[in-house]
Amino acid sequence: MDFSELFKLSGLLGRFSPDGKCLASCVQYRLVVRDASSLQLLQLYTCLDQIQYIEWSSDSLFILCAMYKRGIVQVWSLEQPDWHCKIDEGSAGLVASCWSPDGRHILNTTEFHLRITVWSLCTKSVSYIKYPKACQQGIAFTKDGRYVAVAERRDCKDFVSLFVCSNWQLLRHFDTETQDLFGIEWAPNGCVLAVWDTCLEYKILLYSLDGRLLSTYQAYEWSLGIKSIAWSPSSQFLAIGSYDEKVRILNHVTWKKITEFDHPATIANTKTIVYKEVEKSPSVETERLSFPPTRALSSSIFSTQSKYDISQLPVSFQYIKPVADRANPKMGIGMLAFSPDNCFLATKNDNIPNAVWIWDIQKLKLFVVLEQLCAIQFFQWDPRQPRLAVCTGNSKVYLWSPAGCVSVQVPMEGDFQIVSLCWHPSGDSMALLSKDNFCVCYLEREEV
C-alpha cells in the first residue's frame, strides 16, 4: 500500500476520470488535472469563481465545473486545453448541473427549480424541461445512457417524464401515486424505475420503462419511511433502508419483500463476525502494515495505531437516540451500497453511527460488523471486487474484504482527517479526501 503526498483540495471535489487515466481536483477556483498513476500535473484550468461541482464527461474528454453562486458552468477539454466553453444562466440562477450520458449535453437546473435547460455542445439547440421536481434525486439516467427520467411536479401532483437521450424526445409521461416524490433511480438493467415518496410516507413505486406501474410496496404507515435505496448490480434486488432501522429487500420477480435486515444495538448471533477497532499503544516497532517505514517513523508521534480485534459475541453497540423534535433525525439506514459482485450489502444505521454492517446477500444474513472508534463518514465499494473502503474522519483508512479487514494509518505529517474517498475505476487506487487536502492511496493487487 503506497500513499502519495498531500495535495490541496477544496469542497471534496476529487474525481477520477471514467477511463481511469486522470484525476481532477479543485482548489478554490482552479481545476487541476493530474495523471492517475503518477499524479503528475497534466492540466491546470482557471475558472471564474469558486467551483462548487465538477463532473467528468462519460468519454473522459471534458470536465464541467459549476459555480452556483455565479450561475456559470465552464467546460474544459482535455484534448484541447485551449478549448473553452461557458454557460451562463444569468438571472435564472443555477442549483445543479450534470452531464448527459453521451458527454455532449449539459443539464442545468435553474434556481427554484424553475426549469432544466439542456445545453448542447454539438449544436446550437437548447431544450427546456419544465416543472422539474425540487428533490434530492430528480434526474436519473439509465446505465446504458439511453433514457433519462425526470421527476416533475405540476398542480401539486408528481409526474415522471422519460426522455430519449439521443434526441431529447419525450418518450413517456406519467403520474406517480406519491404524495411528495423524494427520489427516482433506475435499475442497472435500465428497465425498471424506482420512485419513492417522502419520508413522511413509506411508499416505493416501481415503473417499467414504458411507464406501466409494476408494483407498489409499503411496509408500514405513519412512521418515518424510506431514507435510502440501492439497486443490486444485477437488478435482482432492491434494498430499501428506512427510518425504523431496517433494510427491506425486494426481489425483481414478484417485487415483494423477501427479507428484512434488522440493525439492533446488540448482536447475539454467533455466526456474525464483529471486528472492533482498538487502539494500539503508539510504538514504532509493532508495525503490522506494510507501508514504507520512513514515513511511518515521522508520523508515528502524532497518530495512534489501531488494529482490529474480533469481539466475542454478544456485542453491544453504542446506540444513539436522536432528539425527537428535530426534522430529518439521525436515525435509520442512511447509507446503502451493494458490492459489485452482488454478494454483499453494506449498510449504516444512523442510530449506531460507529458501525458498518455487511450483509451476505447469498445467504441473506448478517456477515460482518465493523465497529469503529469514530463515527463513519463514508464508505464505498471497490468497483471491481468485494472490497469496502471506510473512512471515519481520522487519518486512517479501513479496508474490508471477505478475507479480513485492515486498518491503515495514512502516513502524513500533520492532521489529515479523511472525510470522503473515491475509488479509481480499476480498483487499484483510491483518493482519500479531507476538507483541505487529498492523497491517493495505491493498493497492491494482493492486498487484503
Add this chain to the structure above:
Amino acid sequence: MGDWKTVTVPVLSSDSKNIFQYTSEKKISPPSMNSQVLRLPLPSSKSMHNFFSAFCTEENIEQSISYLDRELTTLGFPSIYAECKGKELNLISIINCMNELLVLQHKNLRAQEEVEMQHLKLGSDMDHLQNCYAKLKEQLELSKREIIGLQERDRQLQSKNRNLHQLLKNEKDEVQKLQNIISSRATQYNHDMKRKEREYNKLKERLHQLVMNKKDKKIAMEVLNYVGRADGKRGAWRTDKTEARNEEEMYKVLLSDYEQRQKQLLLENAELKKVLQQMKKEIISLLPPQKQKPKERSEDGPVLSDLEEDIGELNKENMWELSCETVREQLTNSIRKQWRMLKNHVEKLDNQVSRVHSGALNDKDVISREDHELETEKLELEIQQCKEMIKTQQQLLQQQLMSPCDDDTTLLLQDCYLLEERERLQEEWRLFREQKKNFEKERRSFTEAAIRLGLERKAFEEDRGAWLKQQFLSMSTDYKMSADYKHSENVTTPSAFLGTSDQDNRLVNSTSRQRKPHWMLSGPISAEPCQTSQYISRNSSNAALKKSAGDSKPNQWEESDEEE
C-alpha cells in the same frame, strides 16, 4: 326359662370353667335321682355350691325335675319322665337329653366362637375403615382447600387478564385515536402544503415570466467551437418517425430484458424440477416397501400406486414439456406426500430407537438385541474370513491363469515347473522303459529259452536217437562207454565257452537248467557279459556301436533282438 337365661348370660361371657361346672352340675343332678349314673368329681368352689344350691336343693327336687321336664319339652326334647309312670324318671331319655344338650352346647360354643371371630374381624375391619375414612376425610378437606385456593388464584388471574385486556383495549383505542389524529393532521398538512405549493408555483411562474421577459442576453452559451457528437452522427430532426423509432427501441429494450429474465427462470425451473425428480426417486427408494402391510397403511397404498403411476408418467414425458400447471402441481403434490411418508417413517424409527434407549422393551427383546449384535459380529468375522479366502484363491487362480507373456519371473517360474515336470516325466519314462526292457528281456529270454529248449530237445532227440542208435549199434560195446559219455557231457560243459559248439552246449545247459527259476536263468545270462557281447558283436556289431554309452545292458539285448 327366664331364670335360665339370666343365669346363662354371665356364664357365657365369663370363662368356660363355669360352663363346664354348669354342665357338670346338670350331670350331677340326675345321679341324685339314679344310682346308675357315674359320680363326677365335684369342683370345689363356692360358686359351684351356690350354683348347686341355687337351682336344686333337697327340698325342691320334685319341682326342679318337673321344671326341667317342662323346659326340655318346650325345647323339643322328649320328656324325662318315664311314660305313664308319673314320678319315675326315664334315665335313657335323660341321658339322651343330656347328650343332646351337650351337643347343643358344643354347637352353641362353636357358633359363639365363630361369631366372636367374626366380631373381631368386623371390629378390625371397622377400625381400618374408620382410619381410611378419617384419612379420606382429611384428604378431602385438603383438596377442598386446594380447590378453593386455586379457584381464588384463577379468579385473581382472570381478573388480571381482564384488566390487561382492558388495558390493551385502551391502548389500542388510544393508538387508533392517535392514528386518526395523525391522519387528520396529515390531511390538514397536505392541504396546507398544497395551498402553499400553489402559491409557490404562482410565484415561480411570475418569476419565470420576468426572467424570460428580461431577455437576458447573459443567458447564453459561449463556446469556442462546437464539438462533434460522441457517436459521430449528425443531429436529426424530431419527426414522427423518430418518435416511432424511439418507441420501438424502448420496447425492444424491455422485451430483451424480459426474454433474458424468462430464460433464466426457465433454466432455474428446469433445474429445480430435475432436483425434485431426483429427490422423489430417492425418497421412494428410502421408504420401506409398503406392499407387505397393506392393511396398516390403507391410505398410503393407493397413494403409492398413484405415485408409481406418476413416476411412470413423468418419466415417460419429456422433461422440457412439463410446463403446464397440472403436471407441476402433480409433481409437487407427489413430492409432498412422499416427504410426509418418509417423515412418518423416520419418526416411527425415532420412536423405536427412543423406546429402545429408554429400556421400555422387555428383557427378551434386549437380550435378543445383544444376541443379534453378537451374531452380526460373528457373521462379519465370517464374512471377513471368507473374503480373505476368496482373495487368496483369486490371487492363486490369477497366478495360475495368467498368460505367459505377463512377467519374467512368472515365466521363469513356469519354466521351472515345466522343467520339473519334464524331468519327472523323463524319470518316469526311464523307469517305464527300463521296466519295459526288463519285461522284453524276460520275454525274449523266455522265447529264447523256449527256442533253445525246442532246439535242445530236438538235438536231444537227435542225440538220443543217435545214442540209441549207437547203443543199439554198440550193444556190444562197453558200459563204460556210456559212462564216459556222461562224463564227457559234464566235462564238456566248462569247455563249452570256446568253439562253434557253444550254441549247442549252451542249449544243453539251458535245457538242463530250464527248470530253475526265472531269475536264475537271467542270472547266468547276465553273468556272461563278455561272451554275449562277443556274440552280439559277431552277429551285429553295428548295432552295438550304435548304442550310446549311457545305455544299459537290457538295451543291448533289446537291440540285438530287434536286429535279429
